[in-house]
Amino acid sequence: MENEEEAALSSSPNPLDVDPALQKKHQSMLDRLTNRHQTRLGSSLTRRSAESDSSSSPSFESTSTFLSRFSNSKSSIESQLAQCRFGLSESTQVKPQLDQISSSISDLEKLVAENSYFLPSYEVRSSLKTISDLRQSLEILSSELLPKKKFAFKNKPTRKDPIFESKEQEEEKKPEKPGFRVPESPGFWNKKGEILVHKFKGSELGEFTIADLDSCEVRLTGSVRALFVHRLRNCKVYTGPVTGSVLIDGVERCVFIMASHQIRIHNAKRSDFYLRVRSRPIIEDSCGVRFAPYCLSYQGIEDELREASLDGETKNWSNVDDFLWLRAVQSPNWSILPEDERVGLVDISNSEES
Amino acid sequence: MLFGREQMGLLSIIRKIKRKEKEIRILMVGLDNSGKTTIVLRINGEDTSVVSPTLGFNIKTITYQKYTLNIWDVGGQKTIRSYWRNYFEQTDGLVWVVDSSDLRRLDDCKMELDNLLKEERLSGSSLLILANKQDIKGALTPEEIAKVLNLEAMDKTRHWEIVGCSAYTGDGLLEGFDWLVQDIASRIYVLD
Numbered sequence: 371m372e373n374e375e376e377a378a379l380s381s382s383p384n385p386l387d388v389d390p391a392l393q394k395k396h397q398s399m400l401d402r403l404t405n406r407h408q409t410r411l412g413s414s415l416t417r418r419s420a421e422s423d424s425s426s427s428p429s430f431e432s433t434s435t436f437l438s439r440f441s442n443s444k445s446s447i448e449s450q451l452a453q454c455r456f457g458l459s460e461s462t463q464v465k466p467q468l469d470q471i472s473s474s475i476s477d478l479e480k481l482v483a484e485n486s487y488f489l490p491s492y493e494v495r496s497s498l499k500t501i502s503d504l505r506q507s508l509e510i511l512s513s514e515l516l517p518k519k520k521f522a523f524k525n526k527p528t529r530k531d532p533i534f535e536s537k538e539q540e541e542e543k544k545p546e547k548p549g550f551r552v553p554e555s556p557g558f559w560n561k562k563g564e565i566l567v568h569k570f571k572g573s574e575l576g577e578f579t580i581a582d583l584d585s586c587e588v589r590l591t592g593s594v595r596a597l598f599v600h601r602l603r604n605c606k607v608y609t610g611p612v613t614g615s616v617l618i619d620g621v622e623r624c625v626f627i628m629a630s631h632q633i634r635i636h637n638a639k640r641s642d643f644y645l646r647v648r649s650r651p652i653i654e655d656s657c658g659v660r661f662a663p664y665c666l667s668y669q670g671i672e673d674e675l676r677e678a679s680l681d682g683e684t685k686n687w688s689n690v691d692d693f694l695w696l697r698a699v700q701s702p703n704w705s706i707l708p709e710d711e712r713v714g715l716v717d718i719s720n721s722e723e724s
Numbered sequence: 725m726l727f728g729r730e731q732m733g734l735l736s737i738i739r740k741i742k743r744k745e746k747e748i749r750i751l752m753v754g755l756d757n758s759g760k761t762t763i764v765l766r767i768n769g770e771d772t773s774v775v776s777p778t779l780g781f782n783i784k785t786i787t788y789q790k791y792t793l794n795i796w797d798v799g800g801q802k803t804i805r806s807y808w809r810n811y812f813e814q815t816d817g818l819v820w821v822v823d824s825s826d827l828r829r830l831d832d833c834k835m836e837l838d839n840l841l842k843e844e845r846l847s848g849s850s851l852l853i854l855a856n857k858q859d860i861k862g863a864l865t866p867e868e869i870a871k872v873l874n875l876e877a878m879d880k881t882r883h884w885e886i887v888g889c890s891a892y893t894g895d896g897l898l899e900g901f902d903w904l905v906q907d908i909a910s911r912i913y914v915l916d
Contacts, residue, residue, distance in 0.1 A: 483734055495813075502844050555827050555862055576861030577825045595860045596825050614860070614892070617757050617826070634757055634777055636802070649776035654801055679773065691779050693803045 400456070403449035433493060436485050440497055443478045444504070447471055451507055454515065464515050468508065475504050555579045555598070561586050567721040570594045570610070580607065589718045591668050593678055597630070608666055608718055611678035627666045627716055629680045635659065642707055645687040646680055653704055654693040660707040663687050667717045736816075736848065736912055746791045748908050751811050751849075753840065754821035755833055756800040759856040762891040763821060764797045767901060772891065777801065781811070788905055805836065812845040816908045817852065819900075822873075824855045824863035824888070830872050837873060841882070850911070851884040852904040854897075859890040883907050 450471050454464060482489075482497045489497075557579030558566045563586065568578070570592030577596035580588055583605050590597075590609040597609065599618040606625045609616075615632035622639045629646040638656040645651060646664035653659055663683065675681045688706055695701035752760045756777060764784050765772045778799035786793045796811050798804075820837055823829075840846065853875070855866040864872070866888035878884060885903045889896030 553827070553862075555825075575859075577863075579828070581828075596857070598826065598828060600828060614857075615757055631773075632757070632775065632777065634801075648774050652777045652779070652801070654803055691777065693779065693801045696779070 397456075400449065400452055403445070404453060407446050407449055431485075431488050433489060436481075436489060437493070440478065440481065440500075443474065443481070444500060447474050447478065447504055450474070451504075451511060454511055468512050468516065471508055475501060475508065478504070557581065557598075558583065558586075558588060565589070565721075567723045569723055575613070589721045591671070591674075591718070591721070593674055597628075599626075608716060610666070610668070610671060610674050611680045613678045625713070627664060627713075629664050629666070629675060629678070631678075631680075643687075644707075644713070646675075646683065647686045648680065648684060650686055650689045650691050652691045652693060653701075656692075657703045659704045661687050661690055661704060662707040662712050665713065665715050667715050668719045668721070736814075748788075748791050748793050748816045748905060748912070749814055750793055750795045750817040750819060750904070751815045751846075752795060752797045752819045752821060753808055754800050754819075755823065755826075755829060755836060756802070757826065758800060758821040758823040758833075759891045760797050760800060760819075760821045763819075763854065763856065763889070763897060764795055766891050766894055767897050780804070788901065791905060791909065793901075793905070808840070809843070812843055815846055815849045816912060817904045818846055818849045819904065820851065820853045822853065822855050822869055823857050824865075824869055825857045825860040827862075827864070830864075830869075834873050841878065847881075850904055850907045851882055852900050853884065853886040854900055855886060855888045856891055858888045858895065859892050883911070 450467065454467055454471070479498075479501050482494065482501065486494050555577055558568070558581075559579070560582045562584045565587045566580075566583075567589045568591075570578075570590065572593070575593070575595045577598065578590070578594050579598040579600065580602070581598070581600040583602045585604040586602075587606045588608065590607075593611050593613055594609075595612070596614040597612045597616045599607065599616065600620060602621045602624050604623050605621070607628065609626075609628040609630075612628065612630035614630075615634065616628060616630045617634050617636075618626075618638060619636040621635075621637070621641050624638075624641040625644075626641065627644040631648045633643075633645060633647050633651040635643070635651065635653045635656055638653065638659050640658040642660045642662065643651070644662045644665050651661070664687070672681070690701075690704050692701035692703050695703060752764065754760055761775050761778050761782060762772045764782065765775065768784055768786055778797065779801075781796060781798040784793075784795045784797065786795060798808055798811055818840070820840070822833055826833075841851070853866075853869070853873070855864070855869040857863050858865075866886045870876070870886050875884065875886060885900070885907075887896050887900035887903065889900055891897065
């Protein structure tokens with residue numbers, strides 16, 4: 371996508387990007403354009419006076435007339451922009467010149483608006499795009515040539531006393547600068563080589579996070595609404611029903627046995643997933659991940675699964691969508707774990723809560 | 725720039741009158757796992773018990789009051805976020821869905837929203853932020869989400885609102901969409 375954008379940018383005729391070697395040639399072209407612009411200004415003035423006696427309406431109901439008028443104005447504005455950029459005018463002239471360009475752009479916008487009712491929508495869109503591009507070039511140019519002016523303009527208050535308001539804004543922003551302190555969510559964080567056990571009671575239907583674990587075994591029993599798994603290495607994770615979704619990001623050489631309504635797996639490497647899931651599990655930026663059916667056992671798990679509507683096997687554990695492999699053929703990033711390599715039923719009945 | 729926006733508004737009025745349809749085009753975006761598809765299914769009264777992560781997009785046409793809402797629900801997985809731009813054209817209303825319980829990715833959420841709001845083609849659209857999953861214990865409140873996303877610092881010309889909701893229970897969804905439709909209708913169908 372980005373390449374396309376670059377290609378589009380470089381192919382569009384932009385008078386502002388000039389090879390230094392071509393500078394001289396460009397200069398003479400600018401002079402010609404300026405001359406043409408002067409004559410055009412004259413003719414547009416006469417045209418305007420003709421319009422003011424309302425004999426000719428600003429709209430002429432012909433797309434080609436509109437387009438030629440539009441492109442004339444456009445190239446005139448472009449040449450004015452280029453003129454400012456290469457410092458052809460006196461420095462005292464820059465400000466009025468920029469204002470003049472700005473009002474030319476507004477006129478052009480008005481032209482589009484007045485004629486939009488008969489123009490094909492493509493022309494309206496592309497004209498508006500051109501206008502916004504011109505505006506942007508003007509803004510960039512203004513900020514280069516008149517940095518102070520722009521600053522003053524931006525801070526210009528609409529109603530209130532300027533000093534009062536700017537103080538007020540500063541005060542408002544100060545407490546926000548360091549960012550809102552996000553509370554830590556419940557979970558297991560930063561552990562190595564431990565067995566971590568947690569039992570969710572019926573009442574606490576919150577979220578739970580397991581993050582930054584190395585060589586740990588995590589046993590979660592009971593129901594939980596949402597589970598976040600982040601940065602795990604060489605871990606085993608066993609869970610009862612998750613009634614919302616599981617979000618996994620950044621795991622390596624891990625084994626997961628989990629039941630959930632939704633499962634998303636990001637940045638997983640060489641890991642096995644034994645799943646029961648009501649929807650299709652997805653993987654993104656992952657490789658070497660293998661899937662098999664859920665195989666967990668502990669006291670009361672059947673009731674918990676039933677209450678969470680996760681009691682029936684849906685076969686969805688094998689309906690994996692790989693967001694980096696949108697083709698009909700099997701993704702090379704995941705596979706079904708061969709039956710003879712699966713772990714068999716894992717029983718975590720006698721776990722002491724940590 | 726304000727002048728430019730007004731003109732865009734004028735153009736959309738002309739376009740709508742020309743079509744003589746009371747259509748409103750709504751784009752739903754947000755990070756993956758924020759609940760976009762579930763929200764759309766819920767407001768359309770459909771079953772939400774089996775929802776797979778969206779690979780691509782879904783379109784729902786819903787009649788809402790006297791308007792026809794065309795809701796584009798676009799997948800939020802990282803790899804397909806770059807395709808969001810294909811749906812920007814002629815968007816009247818933007819719905820940004822936040823998983824209020826996903827504390828770790830709030831920075832990502834803010835970054836993606838900021839990028840989206842820079843988009844010129846969306847500059848005229850009303851913005852509804854749905855702070856979803858309010859039913860989950862530990863979820864941030866809409867006020868907290870507004871602070872994290874620094875919504876007060878948004879461009880003053882933007883019409884926006886943040887509403888807490890739960891696609892799971894349905895709470896807050898109608899309130900949010902009522903605001904969005906009213907705001908768009910008063911802008912686009914002002915000549916009614």
